[in-house]
Amino acid sequence: MNDKDSYEERVSQIKLQITDLYKVLSSLYLEINNDELVSDKDKESLLSKIDHFYSSREVTQRLVPYVSKRDLGASYQDSIINLIRFKKNIKKNGLPISPGGNNKGHDRKFAELLGVEVPQQYKFKEAFSGIEYIENTVLKPFSGSSSKNVFFMSKGEILEINNGSKYLSLSDLNAAKKMDKAFSSARWIQEDIVYNDGKxxxxxxxxxxxxxxxxxxxxxxxxxxxxxxxxxxxxxxxxxxxxxxxxxxxxxxxxxxxxxxxxxxxxxxxxxxxxxxxxxxxxxxxxxxxxxxxxxxxxxxxxxxxxxxxxxxxxxxxxxxxxxxxxxxxxxxxxxxxxxx
Missing domain, CATH: 3.30.470.20 (ATP-grasp fold, B domain)
Structure with a gap:
């Protein structure tokens, strides 16, 4: 048996195990629900524990009524993944809405239209070569997420906020990040750090x-x-x-x-x-x-x-x-x- 056949067999075995597991879980769900010796309070407690992790993909025909009655299969994680796929498909049809790589310039303009306060801004969509050290400012990519490549300029140094690394100058920062493609290709926003109680x-x-x-x-x-x-x-x-x-x-x-x-x-x-x-x-x-x-x-x-x-x-x-x-x-x-x- 070659490696491919071995992996396929393992995948098939795991799929069967998952299917068997949910068959047992489905039967248990119905057994608890129909047991007249279990109080309504205890039923709610027991069924809720199953509700909270039951995969919508594994809902059997007998459990379909509980999708409406108890929201069986609801999941934030699944919903986020479904939303990403939904956005991909509407983008294919000419309407890009809220993509994952959020455009911070657009966010700011949208907030201003709605009367939401935004920080003072000094640079917008600027190349790194155009950035200057300005005390008490934050430097972040024009597009991006997860606080990656976001830097505080304060007390004469530059702090990378997602990992705590410190740099003495913009040239030191640039040298340290020369192999980081996202950093090297980024356009930058520079704006005031918002303070609370001196920090x-x-x-x-x-x-x-x-x-x-x-x-x-x-x-x-x-x-x-x-x-x-x-x-x-x-x-x-x-x-x-x-x-x-x-x-x-x-x-x-x-x-x-x-x-x-x-x-x-x-x-x-x-x-x-x-x-x-x-x-x-x-x-x-x-x-x-x-x-x-x-x-x-x-x-x-x-x-x-x-x-x-x-x-x-x-x-x-x-x-x-x-x-x-x-x-x-x-x-x-x-x-x-x-x-x-």
Missing amino acids: PANDIKVYCFYGEIGLILEVDRASGPKPLYCYYNSDGQRVDVGRKRVPNFVGNGVPEIALKYAKKISLASPVPFLRIDFFKGDKASVLGEITPHPGWHAGERTDYWDFELGKLFDQAWARLYIDMVNGKKFADFFSVYCDMK
């Missing part, structure tokens, strides 16, 4: 489902060598989403204005989900960026949160569809992000 402001990242808040992440990048994380639910209560490999902190709370801005941006966008990022400054919350497809750290989340955010995703699709059927135009969005001519 760079914490990020407030709002997971927004067409006007409904699902989750909020506060990130402190200034208190130590590694970022610190605090998650909140939509009511502002701290929650554990299952990320065990990152340092957490108590958090400083979420400003209401950031949530108001996030809802406004979300409802003005013809997509079911956006993560909208702000800086929590002393005087105001200002836009950081708009992230269409944030990472969710597969394997570092609880089934509960993947399920709950998946339900919000489904509900957002429904509200968005109804608004579109009723004639909502999203004029501000299309005027900034899409050439409709």
Whole structure:
């Protein structure tokens, strides 16, 4: 047996094992639901545990009624992947909407149209050769995500915020990054660092489902060598989403204005989900960026949160569809992000 045949056999065996597993799980689901000796409270607890991780791909015919009754198969992770494929297909038909490599210049213009505060800007879509050291500014790529190649200029040095590396000058930074193709080809935005209590402001990242808040992440990048994380639910209560490999902190709370801005941006966008990022400054919350497809750290989340955010995703699709059927135009969005001519 050659290597290809060996791999194919292993793949087939695993597929059969997964199918058999879900057959057993399907039978257990129905057995629990139909057991008259189990109280309604205990049934809810037991079935919820299965709801939270049951794959929609494995829903059997007998379980189809529970897709409507209990949102069986709902998943944030699956919904993000489906949304990416959906956007690929509508782009093929001439309408690019909210691609993953978010254009920060467009984000800023969109925010300004909606009355959302933005930081003072010094350079826009500038080649690296045109960048100067300006104290208390941040340098970031015109297009990009995940805080890659984002730098603080402060106290006479340059700090790379996603890994804590420090550089004494722009020439040192350029030399260190000469093999980084994304860095070398980037165009740059330079704007004020937003401060809170004398240090760079914490990020407030709002997971927004067409006007409904699902989750909020506060990130402190200034208190130590590694970022610190605090998650909140939509009511502002701290929650554990299952990320065990990152340092957490108590958090400083979420400003209401950031949530108001996030809802406004979300409802003005013809997509079911956006993560909208702000800086929590002393005087105001200002836009950081708009992230269409944030990472969710597969394997570092609880089934509960993947399920709950998946339900919000489904509900957002429904509200968005109804608004579109009723004639909502999203004029501000299309005027900034899409050439409709």
